[in-house]
Amino acid sequence: MQQITILGSTGSIGVSTLDVIARHPERYSVYALTAQSKVDELAQQCARFKPQVAVVGSAEAAKKLQMLLDAQGLHTQVGHGEAALCAVASAPECDSVMAAIVGGAGLAPTLAAARAGKRVLLANKEALVMSGPLLMEAVAASGAILMPIDSEHNAIFQCMPASCQRTPLAHGVEKIMLTASGGPFLKRDVNTLDQVSWQEAVAHPKWVMGRKISVDSATMMNKGLEVIEAHWLFDVPADKIEVVIHPQSVVHSMVSYVDGSVLAQLGNPDMRTPIAHALAYPERISSGVPPVDLIQIAQLSFERPDFLRFPCLKLAYDALQAGGSAPAIMNAANEIAVQAFLDSRIGFRVIDQLIARVMDAMPSVAITDIESVFAQDRSARELANSFIPS
Numbered sequence: 001m002q003q004i005t006i007l008g009s010t011g012s013i014g015v016s017t018l019d020v021i022a023r024h025p026e027r028y029s030v031y032a033l034t035a036q037s038k039v040d041e042l043a044q045q046c047a048r049f050k051p052q053v054a055v056v057g058s059a060e061a062a063k064k065l066q067m068l069l070d071a072q073g074l075h076t077q078v079g080h081g082e083a084a085l086c087a088v089a090s091a092p093e094c095d096s097v098m099a100a101i102v103g104g105a106g107l108a109p110t111l112a113a114a115r116a117g118k119r120v121l122l123a124n125k126e127a128l129v130m131s132g133p134l135l136m137e138a139v140a141a142s143g144a145i146l147m148p149i150d151s152e153h154n155a156i157f158q159c160m161p162a163s164c165q166r167t168p169l170a171h172g173v174e175k176i177m178l179t180a181s182g183g184p185f186l187k188r189d190v191n192t193l194d195q196v197s198w199q200e201a202v203a204h205p206k207w208v209m210g211r212k213i214s215v216d217s218a219t220m221m222n223k224g225l226e227v228i229e230a231h232w233l234f235d236v237p238a239d240k241i242e243v244v245i246h247p248q249s250v251v252h253s254m255v256s257y258v259d260g261s262v263l264a265q266l267g268n269p270d271m272r273t274p275i276a277h278a279l280a281y282p283e284r285i286s287s288g289v290p291p292v293d294l295i296q297i298a299q300l301s302f303e304r305p306d307f308l309r310f311p312c313l314k315l316a317y318d319a320l321q322a323g324g325s326a327p328a329i330m331n332a333a334n335e336i337a338v339q340a341f342l343d344s345r346i347g348f349r350v351i352d353q354l355i356a357r358v359m360d361a362m363p364s365v366a367i368t369d370i371e372s373v374f375a376q377d378r379s380a381r382e383l384a385n386s387f388i389p390s
């Protein structure tokens with residue numbers, strides 16, 4: 001029986017993870033669930049999955065959760081704040097950690113899980129973007145297992161022999177091809193993009209996801225973050241990671257080999273497939289996702305991304321080339337810009353301009369420890385906020 005902590009259980013990935021776990025009660029039980037503020041949803045999850053611990057964002061939310069649990073006669077222990085998140089991510093009782101908090105807030109508990117040698121199911125790409133070398137070092141030092149949950153990286157993992165995940169170029173891999181749907185604005189007149197609302201931006205044509213990643217998909221910053229994620233997960237340089245627009249979202253990514261072979265992983269756009277794969281690997285379990293019907297889909301198309309339409313993708317390549325703290329700075333500026341856009345305080349086109357301004361103003365510095373990452377993250381957030389009109 002694998003005991004699982006789900007960081008961010010009330011989110012899109014968290015709910016999909018619980019859906020897969022519920023299908024296999026003989027294999028998985030829930031050790032801890034966490035949320036930021038959705039206390040009612042978390043209490044309902046506790047009633048169903050009976051975790052030992054539940055964590056929320058504040059003392060106030062913890063008090064409310066405790067009352068809801070008491071009313072149902074549940075004995076789940078309640079905690080709050082970052083220290084409690086790190087504790088459930090590294091607790092000896094837990095075997096696997098689903099890292100599904102959105103944004104930089106997920107870094108500390110994800111790192112705690114890696115340091116504790118857990119099997120880390122990584123959805124929280126921002127953690128790896130911010131602290132790539134440190135997180136990978138922590139994994140190597142503790143013997144943790146890092147399983148990619150992002151559908152693209154999970155696809156790449158499946159298309160590479162298990163023995164060469166960290167040394168693919170020495171084993172015949174020529175390049176990685178990350179597919180991208182292109183989001184809701186792939187065909188929209190570029191000159192009208194400054195007028196789009198956040199409601200239009202989060203209406204992804206293929207995937208149902210949280211609001212932040214949906215906006216990231218509309219700007220293609222999501223793909224930029226994934227380029228950096230692929231770099232760290234598979235130790236491949238930027239010029240060997242190609243982004244390919246594939247609007248049908250059926251081919252989740254591809255690996256191209258020196259002999260001319262291209263291996264691809266296909267499936268319906270449903271995160272329960274990579275979640276089930278990562279939970280059970282090297283075995284396979286059912287996920288609730290039906291197999292892809294290629295006859296029904298009939299056509300698969302591919303095209304090159306346009307950096308003028310999607311400047312955030314270019315910014316991410318630039319950050320990866322710059323190295324050091326540049327990806328953390330870019331990620332922090334993006335989080336502030338996306339939230340400001342979701343709050344209708346800035347327009348869609350201002351997102352990339354604001355990130356570029358922050359990156360220009362903050363030269364990359366070497367990152368030596370996690371404190372230096374958090375310091376760069378804080379400074380970039382302050383600077384980004386100062387650029388937003390009040």
Ligand SMILES: NC(=O)c1ccc[n+]([C@@H]2O[C@H](COP(=O)([O-])OP(=O)(O)OC[C@H]3O[C@@H](n4cnc5c(N)ncnc54)[C@H](OP(=O)(O)O)[C@@H]3O)[C@@H](O)[C@H]2O)c1
Nearest residue numbers: 008010011012013035036037038101102105123124209210
């Ligand atoms: N959704 C997808 O299909 C998908 C695919 C690939 C990768 N990912 C990645 O997976 C991560 C989660 O995405 P999502 O779409 O599931 O996001 P989401 O639906 O917004 O859920 C985020 C989760 O994190 C919690 N949370 C938010 N802010 C927090 C904070 N400051 N401290 C602690 N917990 C916090 C939320 O709690 P509340 O509910 O209480 O706010 C919620 O449980 C992201 O890094 C995303 O890039 C997502």
